Amino acid sequence: MKTLDPPARFEDSTWALMKEGYLFMPRRHAGLEAPIFRTRLMLRDVVCLAGPEASELFYSGDTVTRRGAMPKTSLRLLQDKHSVQQLDGPAHRRRKAMFMRLLVQDPTRIADLVSRFREAWLRHLSAPEQGDEVVLETFCETVLAETALSWAGLPANADAVGRDAPVLGAMVRNAGRFGPGTAVALARRANMERRLRGQIRAVRSGARKPPEKSPVVALCRYRDEEDKPLPASVVAVELLNILRPIVAIGRYIVFAALMLHQKPAWRARFADGSREGLDRFAEEVRRVAPFFPFIGGILTREAECYGYRLKKGQWVLIDLYGTCHDERWFAEPSMFRPERDLSWQKDVHRFIPQGGGNAASAHRCPGEQATVALIGEAARLMTHEMSFDVPEQNLDVPLDRVPTGPESGFVLKNIRRP
Numbered sequence: 360m361k362t363l364d365p366p367a368r369f370e371d372s373t374w375a376l377m378k379e380g381y382l383f384m385p386r387r388h389a390g391l392e393a394p395i396f397r398t399r400l401m402l403r404d405v406v407c408l409a410g411p412e413a414s415e416l417f418y419s420g421d422t423v424t425r426r427g428a429m430p431k432t433s434l435r436l437l438q439d440k441h442s443v444q445q446l447d448g449p450a451h452r453r454r455k456a457m458f459m460r461l462l463v464q465d466p467t468r469i470a471d472l473v474s475r476f477r478e479a480w481l482r483h484l485s486a487p488e489q490g491d492e493v494v495l496e497t498f499c500e501t502v503l504a505e506t507a508l509s510w511a512g513l514p515a516n517a518d519a520v521g522r523d524a525p526v527l528g529a530m531v532r533n534a535g536r537f538g539p540g541t542a543v544a545l546a547r548r549a550n551m552e553r554r555l556r557g558q559i560r561a562v563r564s565g566a567r568k569p570p571e572k573s574p575v576v577a578l579c580r581y582r583d584e585e586d587k588p589l590p591a592s593v594v595a596v597e598l599l600n601i602l603r604p605i606v607a608i609g610r611y612i613v614f615a616a617l618m619l620h621q622k623p624a625w626r627a628r629f630a631d632g633s634r635e636g637l638d639r640f641a642e643e644v645r646r647v648a649p650f651f652p653f654i655g656g657i658l659t660r661e662a663e664c665y666g667y668r669l670k671k672g673q674w675v676l677i678d679l680y681g682t683c684h685d686e687r688w689f690a691e692p693s694m695f696r697p698e699r700d701l702s703w704q705k706d707v708h709r710f711i712p713q714g715g716g717n718a719a720s721a722h723r724c725p726g727e728q729a730t731v732a733l734i735g736e737a738a739r740l741m742t743h744e745m746s747f748d749v750p751e752q753n754l755d756v757p758l759d760r761v762p763t764g765p766e767s768g769f770v771l772k773n774i775r776r777p
């Protein structure tokens with residue numbers, strides 16, 4: 360088996376990563392026989408990987424733990440300590456099974472999520488204060504925050520949405536950055552966790568009675584492998600792990616709008632309200648849109664990848680964006696082609712925008728079905744339930760910013776309802 364030389368004494372690629380963003384790993388992997396190299400980031404020895412073999416390493420068995428693998432601020436703004444992502448082995452599988460029940464196994468729950476989304480979208484669109492111009496990124500943040508709160512079984516009136524939508528949006532916006540914005544986002548998250556703990560106590564005491572099937576009830580009643588309920592602080596963290604990513608789907612919806620704008624044939628195809636092709640369209644949006652650049656992990660034992668020996672304790676990164684954009688696995692990867700017919704249910708180690716492998720046993724995202732359903736519904740709403748102009752604006756997508764999106768947030772003008 361081959362080994363990778365340790366990085367040179369003064370080598371550190373942190374600055375290059377910050378400058379190159381999404382392209383940092385793909386640029387280096389492109390010139391190599393196999394997508395694997397070793398360097399230092401934040402002064403720490405790291406092996407950077409991509410592709411199906413890396414996905415198998417990351418998403419099969421318990422060879423890679425997420426504990427200790429993410430910068431503290433990103434961890435606090437995203438999954439957080441004591442969340443399902445920080446668990447391993449049987450404890451992980453048990454808690455993950457609850458997420459699978461909520462998000463994968465029961466199609467009526469996804470249908471309910473989509474119908475709340477549709478209703479909120481149309482109501483906000485027709486609200487008198489809306490005017491005829493919308494910045495799609497902000498509009499989605501509000502609509503999706505309302506959808507997420509009400510679906511989760513939490514208060515979703517205008518006050519709650521107005522207060523929580525920007526907090527949830529800021530968690531994602533600031534997760535890849537360091538600076539004053541990050542500190543503010545962390546403080547606002549702590550406040551929201553406090554409010555959620557109050558809701559959780561009210562549900563547990565019977566003072567609030569959300570619908571039986573709602574996620575807040577499932578989380579409040581969940582019992583771990585020692586038959587103990589989760590502390591309210593952990594229920595709040597897991598509630599945020601449902602609310603925050605639902606709001607984050609707005610970023611994909613903005614890319615869906617951009618694709619519909621750039622590919623009028625797809626716009627025309629959905630204009631009659633047909634649902635045929637919506638899933639394929641949404642899946643290709645997930646492949647091309649830059650969102651999660653990579654995920655980090657630590658090897659719990661010695662392992663092998665692309666014929667190289669990796670030592671126990673090694674910090675490893677898997678390039679999710681790069682894998683979806685590498686011509687080794689996707690012909691002409693820069694072309695937007697829903698005909699590729701991708702699906703979160705197939706090619707589990709190649710098409711990995713939200714992680715790979717089997718979601719029930721690995722750390723793969725349990726929210727892919729919800730994500731595809733909401734992107735597809737948004738595409739249908741934007742083509743069939745409304746028409747609009749796309750005024751002159753800056754639609755550049757800077758790849759040195761994580762997360763990214765069109766600079767303008769995608770402005771719609773002269774919105775008309777049929």
Ligand code: HEM
Binds near residue numbers: 443607609611730
């Ligand atoms: C905007 C769309 C989304 C993106 C880009 C995304 C991305 C990801 C990624 C990359 C992971 C894998 C982390 C790893 O390997 O450690 C993940 C895990 C996770 N996601 Fe998502 N996600 C999205 C939507 C959702 C939704 C809608 C939900 C729930 C409502 C959700 C809940 C979770 C949870 C709970 C985990 C942790 C799973 C585990 O550790 O076993 N995500 N997500």
